Amino acid sequence: MVDVLALKKLALLGAIHAPVKLSTLDFAKHIQASPQTVSRRFQSLERKGLILRRHMPGGQMVSLTQKGVDLLKKEFSEYRQIFEFKAKPCRLKGRVITGLGEGQYYMSLDGYVKQFVKILGFRPFPGTLNIKLDEDGIIERRKLNGGIALHGFKSHQRTYGGGHVYPARLGRIKGAVVIPERTHYPADVLEFIAPINLREKLGLKDGDVVEVRI
Amino acid sequence: MVDVLALKKLALLGAIHAPVKLSTLDFAKHIQASPQTVSRRFQSLERKGLILRRHMPGGQMVSLTQKGVDLLKKEFSEYRQIFEFKAKPCRLKGRVITGLGEGQYYMSLDGYVKQFVKILGFRPFPGTLNIKLDEDGIIERRKLNGGIALHGFKSHQRTYGGGHVYPARLGRIKGAVVIPERTHYPADVLEFIAPINLREKLGLKDGDVVEVRI
DNA sequence: ATTACTAAAAGACGAGTAA
DNA sequence: TTTACTCGTCTTTTAGTAA
Numbered sequence: 001m002v003d004v005l006a007l008k009k010l011a012l013l014g015a016i017h018a019p020v021k022l023s024t025l026d027f028a029k030h031i032q033a034s035p036q037t038v039s040r041r042f043q044s045l046e047r048k049g050l051i052l053r054r055h056m057p058g059g060q061m062v063s064l065t066q067k068g069v070d071l072l073k074k075e076f077s078e079y080r081q082i083f084e085f086k087a088k089p090c091r092l093k094g095r096v097i098t099g100l101g102e103g104q105y106y107m108s109l110d111g112y113v114k115q116f117v118k119i120l121g122f123r124p125f126p127g128t129l130n131i132k133l134d135e136d137g138i139i140e141r142r143k144l145n146g147g148i149a150l151h152g153f154k155s156h157q158r159t160y161g162g163g164h165v166y167p168a169r170l171g172r173i174k175g176a177v178v179i180p181e182r183t184h185y186p187a188d189v190l191e192f193i194a195p196i197n198l199r200e201k202l203g204l205k206d207g208d209v210v211e212v213r214i
Numbered sequence: 215m216v217d218v219l220a221l222k223k224l225a226l227l228g229a230i231h232a233p234v235k236l237s238t239l240d241f242a243k244h245i246q247a248s249p250q251t252v253s254r255r256f257q258s259l260e261r262k263g264l265i266l267r268r269h270m271p272g273g274q275m276v277s278l279t280q281k282g283v284d285l286l287k288k289e290f291s292e293y294r295q296i297f298e299f300k301a302k303p304c305r306l307k308g309r310v311i312t313g314l315g316e317g318q319y320y321m322s323l324d325g326y327v328k329q330f331v332k333i334l335g336f337r338p339f340p341g342t343l344n345i346k347l348d349e350d351g352i353i354e355r356r357k358l359n360g361g362i363a364l365h366g367f368k369s370h371q372r373t374y375g376g377g378h379v380y381p382a383r384l385g386r387i388k389g390a391v392v393i394p395e396r397t398h399y400p401a402d403v404l405e406f407i408a409p410i411n412l413r414e415k416l417g418l419k420d421g422d423v424v425e426v427r428i
Numbered sequence: 429a430t431t432a433c434t435a436a437a438a439g440a441c442g443a444g445t446a447a
Numbered sequence: 448t449t450t451a452c453t454c455g456t457c458t459t460t461t462a463g464t465a466a
Binding site for chain 3: 462
């Protein structure tokens with residue numbers, strides 16, 4: 001939990017570019033802790049594959065692994081999202097359609113559900129609301145960026161693809177748009193997820209016009 | 215310690231722009247903790263003046279204070295330092311001179327020393343090595359940026375100014391350049407600090423040519 | 429529903445110490 | 448000098464519960 005703060009400090013000391021020579025006491029002063037804590041923290045970071053260490057007389061050479069760099073990049077991108085995100089409330093309009101029922105299947109997979117809970121803070125209803133976008137919506141959809149990564153995974157000899165999640169609202173319902181990264185996915189359909197059954201709760205049926213705000 | 219991570223999450227949820235309605239359970243899912251922990255963390259953030267809260271039926275409105283935003287900005291700038299820092303090893307040459315002895319005085323003030331320890335990871339020797347820069351050095355000095363902020367403070371009815379610190383090396387000695395932000399400070403003198411007495415350790419005397427690498 | 433208290437469990441910390 | 452172990456203490460967490 002607090003490892004990321006130590007990792008950031010290591011990066012600031014240059015361990016992101018090249019191995020840096022540090023003793024536990026050196027680094028202890030930087031993070032204002034005891035050498036014992038540093039020893040433990042180095043072990044923890046190493047166990048998690050975030051740093052590499054090589055012991056030397058008088059200290060150790062410490063460098064970040066790719067995984068460590070990636071973790072910091074993720075943090076960095078979150079801060080960019082906070083400070084560089086221009087308030088451009090994107091609105092996508094379209095009509096409710098019936099999908100192939102895939103959504104229901106995917107939304108029941110634990111590999112996805114866990115990520116949704118982490119990203120969105122709610123457990124999505126097992127099913128997606130499919131929205132056929134109007135012309136403007138198709139254009140807007142393509143412009144979407146800054147979404148939160150949804151990672152693919154393997155299970156039972158099958159591979160499940162990743163994508164991006166955009167917290168959004170449909171009316172006053174908080175939910176999210178899911179954009180799979182499958183290359184040949186139709187660009188005119190939007191999949192919206194929410195903690196509840198939207199069709200039931202909002203009394204939606206095919207052909208109804210809805211607006212999603214991202 | 216871990217409050218900053220919760221604060222970041224709150225900012226991502228929009229609390230940096232406007233109050234966001236959250237229950238402890240909602241936020242617990244976001245940070246993967248229990249509602250009890252959220253309750254405590256909200257209290258902690260509030261006590262530290264990082265957030266404002268207003269209780270509502272079904273949750274509470276949470277927003278960041280200016281202090282909270284500032285803390286995140288500081289984090290953000292550290293990440294920028296990691297990822298956007300161009301490797302441009304700056305070299306400044308000059309001759310050792312004797313200062314007015316101010317350095318020794320300032321370097322003995324606890325208000326500065328604590329910051330140096332935190333920033334640099336060592337307790338500086340109480341005294342600065344003053345270096346009169348050559349022409350190129352003066353130009354290079356002006357270009358310096360991305361230093362780590364050294365905050366001013368008040369003590370005994372006096373105000374002590376802030377500045378910037380640039381980790382640097384003199385030969386193989388790790389130390390730092392300190393640039394006070396006093397407006398009329400001579401632009402041709404560099405103050406170098408280190409954990410040791412440089413004059414003694416390196417046998418330096420006035421007029422000796424040295425090179426500082428930032 | 430909430431929030432937040434208490435109490436018990438879990439985890440992190442630094443002092444002491446061995447290698 | 449190092450690193451990293453054990454161990455006692457302090458801190459943080461969650462479960463249970465009251466308001």
